Amino acid sequence: MKHKLLQLFSVFLRIGAFTFGGGYAMIPLMQRETVEKHHWISDEDILEVVAIAESTPGPIAINASTFIGYKVAGFFGALVATTATVLPSFVIILAISFLLQEFQDFQPVAYAFAGIRAGVLALLIKALCNMYKKMPKTGFAYFIAIGAFLAAAIFSVKVLLVIIACGVLGLFYGLLAERGQK
DSSP states (O other), X not given: OHHHHHHHHXXXXXHHHSOOSOHHHXXXXXXXXXXXXXXXXXXXXHHHHHHHHHHSSSOHHHHHHHHHHHHHHHHHHHHHHHHHHHHHHHXXXXXXXXXXXXXXXXXXXXXXXXHHXXXXXXXXXXXXXXXXXXXXXXXXXHHHHHHHXXXXXXXXXXXXXXXXXXXXXXXXXXXXXXXXXX
């Protein structure tokens, strides 16, 4: 158990330390490390983790780390994975807060962050493509995806309401489909 906890700490510390752009940028790295490299969870599990992490309060990366850690090694796995994910950001933000006044107008720093934003966009698009490949390819799934996008992006509906609505629609659709099969 101690070995697995050390592995979890190492993996999530690297993810937390070397990912810029927030939680969504971390998802592809979590998927590669936990599904492809260590085989701790399956591709289906990562989709469920992302769905749950998005629908619970708090940052998606922390929620996803907590759920994956719990799935791998119970309570202590969740604690270790969450701590390891947060620790690099905490240390970096603490250091930056002391140096911010000195470098906020330094042009190379602004250029570096512009490049980082472009890289993060590429990671988000990759995560979107991976999730699209694994989602059910039904008319209803496309309807939900397009409707959720329009509601959140165009009509500025709160994300929590969109998620709840998608869950309710999915539940009703599933119940109707199950009823139709009987």
